[in-house]
Amino acid sequence: MKLGVRWKSREAAAVALEEPISSLYKELREWKSVEGLLVHSSVILSIDFAKAQILNRACFGKPIYCATSPQDSVPTTATRAPRLLEVNAELEDVRMFQLGLEEAFFLTSELECICICRQIPEGRVVLSKEEVWRCMQASKPEFGQLYIAYAHLRAKQWVVRSGIQYGADFMAYRHHPALVHSDYAVIVMVEGHEERMKTWTEMQAMNRLCGSVAKTLLLIHFIPKREGIDLSSPLCQGDFVVEAVEVRRWLPEKSREESDASVKPVLNFAIS
Amino acid sequence: MRRADVDYGSDGSGASELSDDDSYDYGGVDDTRLRFRFMVEQGSLLLREGERVVDLLEAYSLVSTPSYGCSWNNYQVYSYLKKLGYIVGRHNVPWTVSKKRPPMPADEVESITSQFAAVKTSEGTQETNTACSQLVDSKSAPGFEVNTELQGSESSSEMKLMYDVHLPNARFKKSNPGLPAFSLCTTSSRPPHRLQVRALALSLEGRPLKFASVVSDHVSIYSFDTIELPNLP
Numbered sequence: 125m126k127l128g129v130r131w132k133s134r135e136a137a138a139v140a141l142e143e144p145i146s147s148l149y150k151e152l153r154e155w156k157s158v159e160g161l162l163v164h165s166s167v168i169l170s171i172d173f174a175k176a177q178i179l180n181r182a183c184f185g186k187p188i189y190c191a192t193s194p195q196d197s198v199p200t201t202a203t204r205a206p207r208l209l210e211v212n213a214e215l216e217d218v219r220m221f222q223l224g225l226e227e228a229f230f231l232t233s234e235l236e237c238i239c240i241c242r243q244i245p246e247g248r249v250v251l252s253k254e255e256v257w258r259c260m261q262a263s264k265p266e267f268g269q270l271y272i273a274y275a276h277l278r279a280k281q282w283v284v285r286s287g288i289q290y291g292a293d294f295m296a297y298r299h300h301p302a303l304v305h306s307d308y309a310v311i312v313m314v315e316g317h318e319e320r321m322k323t324w325t326e327m328q329a330m331n332r333l334c335g336s337v338a339k340t341l342l343l344i345h346f347i348p349k350r351e352g353i354d355l356s357s358p359l360c361q362g363d364f365v366v367e368a369v370e371v372r373r374w375l376p377e378k379s380r381e382e383s384d385a386s387v388k389p390v391l392n393f394a395i396s
Numbered sequence: 397m398r399r400a401d402v403d404y405g406s407d408g409s410g411a412s413e414l415s416d417d418d419s420y421d422y423g424g425v426d427d428t429r430l431r432f433r434f435m436v437e438q439g440s441l442l443l444r445e446g447e448r449v450v451d452l453l454e455a456y457s458l459v460s461t462p463s464y465g466c467s468w469n470n471y472q473v474y475s476y477l478k479k480l481g482y483i484v485g486r487h488n489v490p491w492t493v494s495k496k497r498p499p500m501p502a503d504e505v506e507s508i509t510s511q512f513a514a515v516k517t518s519e520g521t522q523e524t525n526t527a528c529s530q531l532v533d534s535k536s537a538p539g540f541e542v543n544t545e546l547q548g549s550e551s552s553s554e555m556k557l558m559y560d561v562h563l564p565n566a567r568f569k570k571s572n573p574g575l576p577a578f579s580l581c582t583t584s585s586r587p588p589h590r591l592q593v594r595a596l597a598l599s600l601e602g603r604p605l606k607f608a609s610v611v612s613d614h615v616s617i618y619s620f621d622t623i624e625l626p627n628l629p
Contacts (some may be wrong), residue, residue, distance in 0.1 A: 141629075143629035145626070145628060145629070146629055155423075277625070280625055280626070280627045280628060281627060281628035281629065282625070282628060298628055299628075300473060315590070315611075321587060322586060322587070323585070323586060323587070324583075324585065324586065324587055324611060324616070325611045327587050327609075327618070328605070328609075328616060331618075343620075345590050347590075367590070367622055367623065368622065368623050368624070369590065369593075369620050369622050369623070369624050370620070370621050370622075370623050371615060371618060371619070371620055372618065372619050372621075373617065373618055374606055374617045374618065375482060375617075376476075376477060376480045376482060376617065377577075379563075380480070380481060380482075380563060380564050
């Protein structure tokens with residue numbers, strides 16, 4: 125079983141080791157309640173350059189490039205729309221950031237660095253954690269189970285991004301994707317309600333896809349501790365046991381030598 | 397099940413797997429049937445029933461007969477690994493039965509047989525774990541006669557530990573095979589459930605476990621190992 129980190133370069137390794145994810149979490153915790161606007165399936169932040177940098181380095185969300193984006197933040201490949209409005213010089217420093225639901229909930233619930241609000245006719249109203257959970261669950265039915273897996277990985281300082289490009293729920297990295305190759309393509313499986321990986325064909329397809337992009341398939345199983353768990357509350361997180369299973373295809377043509385690690389016994393058998 | 401009278405093939409091709417050691421008795425060793433069919437396929441064995449030579453087609457149909465844990469899919473897995481040079485034996489069945497050692501008492505054999513046959517990997521019931529732990533406690537020691545009459549009516553949809561696989565090794569000794577590199581479970585048309593993997597892994601006490609899937613003629617082997625994701629800095 126591969127234990128080492130796959131850095132993209134020696135310089136990347138040095139950068140990552142100098143700034144571990146835990147240090148970025150510490151910086152985020154020092155924010156004073158930044159407001160995030162819940163818009164159906166995303167949360168939008170309006171933040172300054174320094175905060176945007178931290179979110180980028182910790183790999184939460186992505187910037188939205190718009191007419192008010194400062195010149196330096198627009199990528200060279202993006203076409204710049206002509207400005208129709210006079211832009212206040214002070215706003216030049218404002219960056220618009222878009223967070224996914226899981227990312228936003230983690231920032232508000234675990235790191236407590238943002239508070240989420242919603243726009244109503246009377247103005248903006250700040251939502252409680254339970255209200256945020258319910259709104260997110262309403263806009264995305266699988267939000268609850270995806271969030272538990274997301275939070276499980278993030279709490280261990282793994283960087284977690286959307287896995288849609290690979291047909292998975294998430295991609296898990298040991299640090300920023302610019303510095304390290306992804307280790308895992310993550311699929312969430314809820315005991316008793318598994319919707320994926322039910323046939324060998326699908327297992328083979330996912331494994332093939334993962335193999336072609338040098339990642340391993342990781343199944344995260346949720347085992348309910350009791351019957352009738354209410355997914356409409358964030359407290360349901362404590363009602364599941366989470367177990368991670370690595371799925372690997374063994375190729376006998378390549379494993380004939382005694383020294384091959386793929387047939388070594390697995391040392392771990394623990395539930396987190 | 398008719399007993400195969402073995403003829404060591406007149407074409408002289410291939411190396412015989414059967415040892416010259418005369419202390420071996422193959423009458424009761426269960427995976428012999430599998431090996432014989434393979435050797436017929438490789439052209440290094442002629443199987444006779446009385447005066448008649450059993451042809452390859454008939455040998456194939458014999459190996460697919462669902463008795464003693466045989467099935468066409470199981471045979472394909474065996475054949476696939478054997479052709480790549482791996483040493484494959486039936487799980488928990490000794491490679492040899494030495495005539496020098498006294499046979500195991502009949503009631504102990506019967507007890508192990510019924511426990512082995514009773515291991516059905518159902519959806520993670522307590523019974524499964526109990527049966528597995530009983531198997532662990534009463535593990536077969538080398539040197540006794542095993543007539544493990546596996547249930548003849550076992551369907552191929554049950555998931556069970558089928559083979560112990562050793563890496564290719566010219567110095568492999570049946571009298572002292574050592575621990576297998578891994579044990580292999582053959583599966584039905586679906587991947588194993590988490591609880592099935594757990595039950596089988598428990599019975600192996602942490603030794604490597606893999607699963608074979610056979611779709612038509614394509615054999616793939618997977619492992620489903622539970623891991624503890626590390627806390628990163």
